[in-house]
Amino acid sequence: MTESNLSFFGRLSLAVGTFFAVVGDREFASQLHRLRDGAAVTAPPPVATPAPPVATPTIKEASPESALQLLGLLQRGARFVDFVEEDIAGYSDADIGAAARLVHEGCRSTLREHFTIRPVREEAEGSRVTLADGFDATAIRLTGNVVGKPPFNGNISHRGWRVEEVRLPMLTKTHDATVIAQAEVEL
Template identity: 50%
Template sequence: MSSNTPPSFLSRIAIAIGSFFAILGNGRLAADVTRLRAGEALAADVAPREIRVEVPVEKIVEVRVEVPVETIVEKTVELRVEVPTDTAALQLLGLLQREARFVDFIQEDVAPYTDAEIGAAARVVHAGCRKVLGEHFTIAPVRPETEGARITLPAGFDAAAVRLTGHVVGQAPFTGTLGHRGWQVTQVQLPQLTDPQAAKVLAQAEVEL
């Protein structure tokens, strides 16, 4: 049954009997019934009134705090391992011996041999030495001009790279004929040594069993 449908007669009798005893035992309910009988509206029938309560709210203030941050800088350190000059020289001799039998050729007394025999051996040594230079050194001319060209050396020229010959008089600039372009090493790529002391052995002794 819907809440808006009036109760039946029998239901009203039951409600009346129950309300009678309830009013006797509850003074507040009796007062509500009295107001209802006087024509006053029930609390449920009265539209609720909007009650506005102002609650103080703390003002939120945005504060910007700058915190110093430590900057981490990665620094690359280039570690250069310098090979001692004497070790590098021994290493070069070892390469020339291995590829060109250079030490064997120089240590040999060539006086008893004919020019043809020496020339044949020199050809082998030459090919091996050329191979070593090409694989481990980058070699370029000191002067870019062709040999026989006339050049002028200004004041302050590099005396370590250019050698004056002939009749040298006065101060630079000098003008002369290029007799030799010169050679200079621009890059060295020697193998990495695991035992520098081993570089002293230019050629191992061979024992045939």
């Protein structure tokens, strides 16, 4: 697919990636702002001292089929989409709580059936930890007053989650993953 003819999911992926790039990179946000105003975007001036080589992350387009499949599994096992799409403003807290308990039980069962999920950190939340230089920044996010260089000392506010195994069902080539729940017609 050419860059000028991106699919809906390709455009959605680009939009989400661009959002996070704008939030995280002030210069990129400035260039994007100038581009939207119709100005030519120029390359930033060259840096006087060359930076050490850094591995450039490769960006790959995520396939929506697995996400749609998971959404379908959560719908089948927990009526997740039905619950989220329901206008709950007219229901009592007790009714919502009862429905949420059923949805929670179904979602938990579905996740455990199709995934092995383990905590990123084994320590209890609230535990004091030291993060040495070279800690895995893809698995640990620093929050609060982040200054200086490792080692960092802090408290675990969330242990994080890591998927160790995925057990999604195989799909036929004719399966339409966008249909996450079939319409039902009672005869």
